[in-house]
Amino acid sequence: MVVSSVLGFPRIGANREVKKAVEAYWASKITAEDLNKVAATVRKASWTSVQAKGVAFIPSGDFSLYDHVLDHSVQFNVIPKRYQGLSLSPLDVYFAMGRGRQSDGVDVPASEMKKWFDSNYHFVVPEFSEETEFKLNFNKALEEYKEAKALGIETRPVILGPISFLTLGKAAKGSPLEFKPISLLHKLLPLYKTVLTELKNAGAEWVQIDEPVLVLDSSAYLDKEFSSAYAELIPIASKIILATYFARLNSNVHLIAKLSVAGLHIDLAREPDQLDSVLSAIKPTAIALSLGLVSGRNIWKNDFVSSLTLASKAIEALGVERVVVATSCSLLHTPVSLEVEDKLTDEQKDWFSFALEKAGEVSSIAAILTDAANSSVALEANKVSIGKRREFEQNFNDAVRNRVASITPEMLERMSSFTVRKDLQGKELKLPKFPTTTLGSYPQTKDIRQARAKLGSGESTEKQYEDFMKKEIENVIRFQERIGLDLLVHGEPERNDMVQYFGEKLEGFLFTRNGWVQSYGTRCVRPPIIVSDISRPGPITVPWSSYAQSLTKSPVKGMLTGPVTILNWSFPRTDVSRELQSKQLALALRDEAMDLEKAGISAIQVDEPAIREGLPLRRAEWDAYLKWAVDSFKLTTAGLSDRTQVHSHFCYSDFDDIFPSVQRLDADVISIEASKADMKLLSTFREYGYSNQIGPGVYDIHSPRVPGAQEIKDRLKAMLEIIPDSLLVVNPDCGLKTRGWKETEASLVNLVEGARWARQNY
Numbered sequence: 001m002v003v004s005s006v007l008g009f010p011r012i013g014a015n016r017e018v019k020k021a022v023e024a025y026w027a028s029k030i031t032a033e034d035l036n037k038v039a040a041t042v043r044k045a046s047w048t049s050v051q052a053k054g055v056a057f058i059p060s061g062d063f064s065l066y067d068h069v070l071d072h073s074v075q076f077n078v079i080p081k082r083y084q085g086l087s088l089s090p091l092d093v094y095f096a097m098g099r100g101r102q103s104d105g106v107d108v109p110a111s112e113m114k115k116w117f118d119s120n121y122h123f124v125v126p127e128f129s130e131e132t133e134f135k136l137n138f139n140k141a142l143e144e145y146k147e148a149k150a151l152g153i154e155t156r157p158v159i160l161g162p163i164s165f166l167t168l169g170k171a172a173k174g175s176p177l178e179f180k181p182i183s184l185l186h187k188l189l190p191l192y193k194t195v196l197t198e199l200k201n202a203g204a205e206w207v208q209i210d211e212p213v214l215v216l217d218s219s220a221y222l223d224k225e226f227s228s229a230y231a232e233l234i235p236i237a238s239k240i241i242l243a244t245y246f247a248r249l250n251s252n253v254h255l256i257a258k259l260s261v262a263g264l265h266i267d268l269a270r271e272p273d274q275l276d277s278v279l280s281a282i283k284p285t286a287i288a289l290s291l292g293l294v295s296g297r298n299i300w301k302n303d304f305v306s307s308l309t310l311a312s313k314a315i316e317a318l319g320v321e322r323v324v325v326a327t328s329c330s331l332l333h334t335p336v337s338l339e340v341e342d343k344l345t346d347e348q349k350d351w352f353s354f355a356l357e358k359a360g361e362v363s364s365i366a367a368i369l370t371d372a373a374n375s376s377v378a379l380e381a382n383k384v385s386i387g388k389r390r391e392f393e394q395n396f397n398d399a400v401r402n403r404v405a406s407i408t409p410e411m412l413e414r415m416s417s418f419t420v421r422k423d424l425q426g427k428e429l430k431l432p433k434f435p436t437t438t439l440g441s442y443p444q445t446k447d448i449r450q451a452r453a454k455l456g457s458g459e460s461t462e463k464q465y466e467d468f469m470k471k472e473i474e475n476v477i478r479f480q481e482r483i484g485l486d487l488l489v490h491g492e493p494e495r496n497d498m499v500q501y502f503g504e505k506l507e508g509f510l511f512t513r514n515g516w517v518q519s520y521g522t523r524c525v526r527p528p529i530i531v532s533d534i535s536r537p538g539p540i541t542v543p544w545s546s547y548a549q550s551l552t553k554s555p556v557k558g559m560l561t562g563p564v565t566i567l568n569w570s571f572p573r574t575d576v577s578r579e580l581q582s583k584q585l586a587l588a589l590r591d592e593a594m595d596l597e598k599a600g601i602s603a604i605q606v607d608e609p610a611i612r613e614g615l616p617l618r619r620a621e622w623d624a625y626l627k628w629a630v631d632s633f634k635l636t637t638a639g640l641s642d643r644t645q646v647h648s649h650f651c652y653s654d655f656d657d658i659f660p661s662v663q664r665l666d667a668d669v670i671s672i673e674a675s676k677a678d679m680k681l682l683s684t685f686r687e688y689g690y691s692n693q694i695g696p697g698v699y700d701i702h703s704p705r706v707p708g709a710q711e712i713k714d715r716l717k718a719m720l721e722i723i724p725d726s727l728l729v730v731n732p733d734c735g736l737k738t739r740g741w742k743e744t745e746a747s748l749v750n751l752v753e754g755a756r757w758a759r760q761n762y
């Protein structure tokens with residue numbers, strides 16, 4: 001018999017109950033006890049609904065109120081000093097680590113967050129130091145395992161593996177340069193042993209240990225650690241299934257084959273081609289193979305026929321008893337259930353599977369493999385659905401396809417070199433030395449959100465909505481004029497979200513009402529779904545930007561979200577390449593940029609905060625990705641005249657290894673996050689000889705803290721030691737939409753003062 005498994009389930013709740021309860025707890029509207037009740041209800045609902053789908057291996061221990069990596073850190077007492085001794089409850093310490101805390105005399109910033117591999121989920125980065133004293137504060141997997149058992153549900157506990165835990169973490173500030181968290185492995189292993197022993201004693205037959213770092217190139221240096229750690233854990237634990245996902249194992253499969261773990265999980269939704277090499281490596285062993293056939297990263301209905309082909313191959317090589325049908329990774333990255341979705345038509349709903357439906361899929365595929373005769377209904381139904389979708393996918397937009405096919409190299413390059421352009425733009429924009437600007441959005445107040453909601457619900461007319469937004473834009477323009485900013489923006493009040501806004505105005509996208517996915521902590525997003533060829537029915541931002549420009553003599557910067565970011569923050573199609581989708585987006589945005597220019601906008605910013613996170617996990621694939629990603633940006637912007645200043649913005653500062661690509665973008669101005677990182681970053685720019693203008697954020701907008709004028713001057717001074725005078729632009733490190741007006745005004749006044757000071761002194 002072939003069995004099925006789910007590697008992890010969304011924990012926000014079908015109606016975001018957990019998110020809402022956590023926020024209510026923060027606002028002191030409910031108690032910790034109330035919060036735990038909500039959490040327990042959601043866990044129970046997940047377990048019972050996955051069980052009802054007939055899944056054999058149901059995960060437990062994967063729940064989290066904020067982030068599962070943070071849970072893991074706290075469980076092992078990896079709690080930085082700054083969060084200790086604050087007289088807070090353990091729960092409040094936990095949240096303080098996740099999001100910072102500023103109350104009752106406590107003032108601690110949040111821990112650093114990082115993107116979870118190449119997904120849009122953020123985890124809280126564990127901080128290790130030579131002083132780290134591991135201690136088992138609780139055994140989360142055990143608690144949840146028992147909780148499920150008390151409900152009569154047998155589960156398979158999930159634990160983040162020791163090697164991934166340590167290597168995903170960072171060395172605490174002040175650690176000696178040579179300190180590497182992995183050196184703590186021998187201190188950590190005894191605690192893992194306790195966790196695993198307790199689970200075994202409680203009756204867990206299997207335990208899933210996630211070691212996703214096995215798909216990274218860097219894991220090639222961890223052979224010794226993997227071997228010694230698992231040699232210690234395997235003998236005392238339940239049967240271990242080692243889970244990997246998001247990319248290919250490559251040669252690490254030989255390492256695993258030697259470990260004699262009971263099971264291995266691989267991602268076949270992403271990397272079907274790795275099946276052959278994995279099969280031949282583990283065939284001589286007794287390792288069971290969990291086939292990650294149903295994608296945990298996308299929302300398209302699984303094509304059973306192709307899954308069955310892969311699974312049959314595995315069964316032929318290993319035998320039925322050694323094969324499990326599974327989701328490719330945790331379903332954390334997909335919305336909970338399609339059932340409640342009322343914004344999609346029945347035809348559209350039939351294209352998709354959300355988490356719960358995916359649980360049904362693994363179970364159906366396993367059933368078909370076990371007993372084809374009695375499962376033909378499921379297979380036939382799936383064939384019909386997939387057939388209809390394939391039919392829909394044949395609806396090409398010929399004009400768009402032809403246009404992509406006829407992209408020429410000339411379309412990717414500006415007319416003249418940066419130096420020539422810089423001169424022309426100087427004349428056009430008449431900006432002073434060290435020009436000041438902001439990155440697009442201004443505070444999204446309650447009024448603004450209400451105005452958008454009212455339009456959506458029909459409570460207000462288009463005209464009323466437009467008048468309201470125009471008033472907002474005017475206020476933002478007058479504000480910027482008053483405090484003396486040089487290059488203005490319209491403030492983006494009309495945008496709910498930088499990706500959703502464009503998706504809604506373009507052809508080719510679908511939107512859900514309830515398709516929420518956790519991005520970090522209690523922040524959830526509803527990624528748009530790309531379903532067909534993308535085109536632009538008409539101008540999107542032009543009316544707003546030209547209205548803003550009509551109000552002032554200062555130049556106003558147009559504001560677009562770049563093609564790669566729109567793609568990376570959506571659920572993409574799987575029938576055509578990401579490259580094609582990105583280029584279709586780029587052509588639509590190229591038209592928008594040209595229309596902005598025609599309407600008299602002389603500076604246009606194309607935000608690409610997600611270009612870096614889209615980097616494939618395996619370096620061998622970087623070049624191919626960077627080629628089309630950078631080309632897409634260039635396609636969007638290169639049609640503009642030399643006189644138009646092209647800006648781009650990135651929300652991060654991690655450029656070391658993609659530097660040549662940043663240069664190749666050939667944006668006239670890039671703004672980057674620099675306030676959190678130190679000046680080392682700017683030195684990198686200089687070392688590489690970056691030639692265009694840069695606006696390294698002079699303060700951190702992610703916190704309400706107001707930077708003093710002196711602080712900004714000091715930063716500028718430090719920056720000017722590295723960046724030539726003629727290239728420095730002065731701006732905050734990201735958009736201001738999440739800030740309040742009070743701190744925004746105070747901070748920007750100081751920013752302008754800093755720039756004026758620099759003009760006098762340099």
Ligand code: GLN
Nearest residue numbers: 439440441607609735736
């Ligand atoms: N223009 C966007 C804004 O200011 C940029 C945001 C981002 O890059 N995340 O909101």
Ligand code: ZN
Nearest residue numbers: 650651734735
């Ligand atoms: Zn940003």
